[in-house]
Amino acid sequence: MNTYTKIKYNCRHTTYLIEKKQYSHLGPWELAQMYIHLITCPFCRLYKKQTRFIASFLRRMFKANVAEKLDTSFKQTLRQIIEDRLSGK
Amino acid sequence: MTKKESLDARAWVDQYADYLYNYAMKRVRDEDLAKDLVQETFLAGLEKLDSFEGRSNVLTWLTAILRNKIVDQFRKRSSLTHYIEDGAGGGNEAIDFFEDNGFWKKQHQPQPFGMETDEQLNNKEFDNIFKRCLKKLPALWMSVFTMKHLDEEKTEVICQALKVTTSNYWVIIHRAKLNLRECLQKHWLSL
16 A cells, blocks of 8 residues: 555544644644545544534533532531531541 | 631631532532542641641632542542553443544444534533433543543643553543544434
């Protein structure tokens, strides 16, 4: 297999590079491989779009304002523990 | 311990417990574990009260203690799952999505979700599927995602905290995303 064919079929490596590029820098050769592959591969082009969407969804989900409250009985337990420690029990 | 500090500590639960619990829940997603972590944080805070000396805000200080405990927790999970080395994660992370030459296997090729737009960000059904798919991911992968997307930690910080090498880190991210995407495709398109 020549280099071009290798790049053309290597979706495994391309998806890896796509992930890496989202959070880091790719070297010139890595970038070239990725873009050459993307030109010929509609699946990886779609993957790239979807993985970015997933990342923004993740970020949104993590940042969503769900206010979790501790239940009263556990708070009471905590107060007791702190009180015991402070009074040296 | 001065009298004032001990008095203040008695107000910790009322002032900070909900905030700390919320902080822990967002990261560990487990009620019992989050409660334990809050309790441990208060206890560690009491022990270090003498050395605290009001150098920073109490909440900032307690949050930093909690944060270290959460990272310890993440690290514990990662030492429990040596999934990459021996491939024995037990879950679907062992799926190989590609043929030997690296091309997508037919059944794993990406299909359009019809939802690559922002309006779908508010789709309730998709949200549910997304959460279910996340639950299937190994704990270590979730730890990486949490540190990355919630705390926006730098790669080196995450690798150091979780004791993974940089190259394993990218393998984890890659596998996690492949699995998550596949799960979404499978469940969303079969609706």
